[in-house]
Amino acid sequence: MSKWGVLAAALAAVVAFVDNLSKVFGTLTQLPLPDWAVVLSQYKMELAAAIMLAAVAFTLNWSTVTTRYGLYRKLWISRRLQIRFISVYPEELALLVCFAIFGVAFFAFEIEKARNLYTSYGFGYIVNTRCDGDFLAAHDRSEALAKNRLWNKYSDVLNNLKDRYEYLSAIGPRRVSVFGRYKDELPTEILQGDSYELRVLFGINIDAGARAREPKGGLSKSWLQSPAPCKSF
Amino acid sequence: MTAYRLLPYAVLLLLVVGMIAAAASLYENRASKDGTFIVRDGELVRKAEIRLLDPLLDIKTRILADYPVSILNRSRDKDIQQVNDLETLRAVYYNLFIQSDWSEIKKLFNAIKANKSLDLKNNNQYVGPIVEMLDSTILAAAYFYERLNMNDAASYYYSLYLDCLRPVSFSSPGSIDRMLGRRLMVSRLKYYYLRDYARYMAPEYARHSYLNWILDDTLYFMSTYYRFKRYWSIVEVDSFTDGDFLDLIQRSDSRALPFLKYERCIALIRQSDWSEDAAKTLNDVCAVAPLATKDDYLASFTSAAHIFFRVRWYLAETEKTGAPDASKFAEIERAMKTFYDRHAKEADFLVDDMKIKYAMLPGNAKERDRTLCDVAKFPYPNYDFAPYAGSLVKEMGIKCD
Numbered sequence: 209m210s211k212w213g214v215l216a217a218a219l220a221a222v223v224a225f226v227d228n229l230s231k232v233f234g235t236l237t238q239l240p241l242p243d244w245a246v247v248l249s250q251y252k253m254e255l256a257a258a259i260m261l262a263a264v265a266f267t268l269n270w271s272t273v274t275t276r277y278g279l280y281r282k283l284w285i286s287r288r289l290q291i292r293f294i295s296v297y298p299e300e301l302a303l304l305v306c307f308a309i310f311g312v313a314f315f316a317f318e319i320e321k322a323r324n325l326y327t328s329y330g331f332g333y334i335v336n337t338r339c340d341g342d343f344l345a346a347h348d349r350s351e352a353l354a355k356n357r358l359w360n361k362y363s364d365v366l367n368n369l370k371d372r373y374e375y376l377s378a379i380g381p382r383r384v385s386v387f388g389r390y391k392d393e394l395p396t397e398i399l400q401g402d403s404y405e406l407r408v409l410f411g412i413n414i415d416a417g418a419r420a421r422e423p424k425g426g427l428s429k430s431w432l433q434s435p436a437p438c439k440s441f
Numbered sequence: 442m443t444a445y446r447l448l449p450y451a452v453l454l455l456l457v458v459g460m461i462a463a464a465a466s467l468y469e470n471r472a473s474k475d476g477t478f479i480v481r482d483g484e485l486v487r488k489a490e491i492r493l494l495d496p497l498l499d500i501k502t503r504i505l506a507d508y509p510v511s512i513l514n515r516s517r518d519k520d521i522q523q524v525n526d527l528e529t530l531r532a533v534y535y536n537l538f539i540q541s542d543w544s545e546i547k548k549l550f551n552a553i554k555a556n557k558s559l560d561l562k563n564n565n566q567y568v569g570p571i572v573e574m575l576d577s578t579i580l581a582a583a584y585f586y587e588r589l590n591m592n593d594a595a596s597y598y599y600s601l602y603l604d605c606l607r608p609v610s611f612s613s614p615g616s617i618d619r620m621l622g623r624r625l626m627v628s629r630l631k632y633y634y635l636r637d638y639a640r641y642m643a644p645e646y647a648r649h650s651y652l653n654w655i656l657d658d659t660l661y662f663m664s665t666y667y668r669f670k671r672y673w674s675i676v677e678v679d680s681f682t683d684g685d686f687l688d689l690i691q692r693s694d695s696r697a698l699p700f701l702k703y704e705r706c707i708a709l710i711r712q713s714d715w716s717e718d719a720a721k722t723l724n725d726v727c728a729v730a731p732l733a734t735k736d737d738y739l740a741s742f743t744s745a746a747h748i749f750f751r752v753r754w755y756l757a758e759t760e761k762t763g764a765p766d767a768s769k770f771a772e773i774e775r776a777m778k779t780f781y782d783r784h785a786k787e788a789d790f791l792v793d794d795m796k797i798k799y800a801m802l803p804g805n806a807k808e809r810d811r812t813l814c815d816v817a818k819f820p821y822p823n824y825d826f827a828p829y830a831g832s833l834v835k836e837m838g839i840k841c842d
Contacts, residue, residue, distance in 0.1 A: 280449065283445075283446060283448075283449045284449065285446065299449075299450075299453055302453070302457065303453060303456060303457065306456065306457045306460035306461065307460060309460065309461065309464050310460040310461075310463055310464045312464075313463075313464035313465075313467045313468055314464075314467055316467075316468075316471070317467040317468070317470070317471050320471050321471075324477065327477075327478065331477070331478040331485055332477070332478070334485055335478060335485055335486065335487060338485070365480050365485070368483060368510070369484075369485055371510040371511050371514060372483065372484070372505060372510050374514060375505075375510050375513055375514045375517070378514070378517060379517060379536070379539060379540060382540050382542075383539070383540050383541065386540050386541055386542045387541070390541075390543070394597070395593035395594055395596075395597055396593065397586070397591045397593045397594040398497075398593070398594045398597060401495050401496075401497055401498065401594065402497075402541065404493065404495055404498065405495060405497060405498040405501070408492060408495075408498060409498060409501060409502070
């Protein structure tokens with residue numbers, strides 16, 4: 209294998225695992241990635257495969273390959289078929305059929321994936337912004353997508369989301385002020401629940417206060433330590 | 442030579458198998474039609490998102506999913522004084538609930554008494570929906586917290602539920618006392634139980650508890666119960682049986698006994714078949730061995746057992762002598778009156794059967810018709826004794842208003 213082949217294999221491996229590596233080091237959520245990066249990261253395996261194929265294509269000596277295969281195909285036992293000006297062995301036809309099946313499966317897979325990513329592109333942005341408590345951004349994107357005819361299928365969902373985000377953005381500050389008002393009166397368990405609720409429903413990270421740092425048991429500890437669930441995927 | 446000829450076929454086989462396996466793997470891992478994101482409870486979320494159990498959050502999410510957000514949006518600046526119909530009350534209540542503004546919620550229900558548009562005193566059509574609203578929010582939260590062993594939170598919400606239900610109860614017409622009474626009694630007891638006894642209870646208590654059985658039944662009938670599937674396995678309760686409960690009492694910490702005995706007493710009064718054996722058991726459990734507790738709330742309801750025993754004894758004596766003893770009847774009458782005076786609405790659901798028995802006592806003709814009609818008219822069919830009273834009314838040809 210040439211040095212270019214080795215380099216290509218290394219590059220493909222890096223591309224394939226870069227997302228996992230960054231997750232391990234916990235950097236992905238902190239990087240200010242544009243939302244289209246979500247889409248691109250979904251194609252890392254294809255990109256890695258393309259790099260590998262390109263490396264193989266450029267490394268191989270194709271005239272040698274053609275000559276060697278010309279000798280090799282004589283080993284097929286069955287009779288050669290002559291279809292117009294092409295001569296082919298039944299074994300080669302079987303191999304072609306398998307390639308065709310794989311090709312069709314691959315294209316179907318990619319089309320489904322592209323369709324899925326198309327919605328993910330819009331929805332991913334909405335979920336991320338909502339998760340960060342930026343309801344106005346989530347509302348605006350929902351509104352823009354609801355008006356886009358390509359998103360007709362989801363217009364009901366998007367319109368409902370628009371109303372929901374408008375409501376939550378208006379009610380969020382009141383909820384925080386109520387939380388502040390009752391902070392010293394409520395039992396620890398309720399404060400911890402409130403803190404979790406503020407994160408999940410309103411995208412607001414708030415310290416439940418010194419009293420809430422002494423969990424009594426039950427689910428309290430995990431409530432305090434768990435990341436916002438909308439971020440974990 | 443043979444091996445040399447077979448080699449290309451081995452390679453061919455390998456390629457064919459590899460291709461088919463790759464195609465199958467692509468098919469297996471194809472993008473789901475539902476996509477990476479789904480709409481769950483009206484909210485757009487990642488399909489892989491997993492949330493921890495948080496009853497209050499789950500109830501709020503349920504409200505946001507089921508109740509039109511546009512109505513919540515329109516009514517978010519409305520205050521208590523602007524409540525003039527049930528729908529406005531619901532919207533204002535849900536807004537306050539989502540904000541967790543408990544003191545405003547208490548004010549909202551206290552203002553219900555004086556609300557002329559709702560007119561709860563003369564109109565019982567709103568009471569059911571209001572109670573259902575409270576059941577599906579505060580009572581459900583309290584019960585779920587309790588079953589998650591978060592007793593401080595549960596106690597807080599039971600107390601809040603009582604504070605909200607009391608004004609509704611005292612301004613509602615008498616015909617729905619039983620529906621409210623059962624809720625008032627259970628939530629009041631739960632509050633005391635969590636405060637004083639929960640820490641001494643065996644873990645299996647929750648499954649065998651009569652109060653949990655009642656609460657589970659109450660919540661099962663609320664229209665949104667199916668929304669809380671995640672809690673179903675946690676809130677599971679066995680049907681109440683005296684044998685299991687007695688076993689539990691024998692295995693329990695002595696500090697938990699007053700409450701357990703009291704709970705058993707209530708269950709027996711409620712489930713008693715009025716046989717002589719049942720009266721004797723009740724007498725043993727509740728009357729003969731008074732509860733060793735200074736808590737008035739525990740001791741007071743057991744007076745129902747005393748009445749029960751007296752009624753049974755009075756009947757037996759009347760059968761023996763063939764003539765009712767007026768002085769004994771007067772004692773029973775006084776005991777009944779004291780009991781109702783003390784417990785008012787909370788008592789009603791517990792003693793429907795006692796009421797019927799009381800009505801049918803020899804020497805009680807003047808009260809008989811009114812009491813039977815009162816029980817038979819009760820509009821909620823899931824109570825055991827209304828059909829029985831109805832059949833007695835028919836059988837005896839009594840004319841009810």
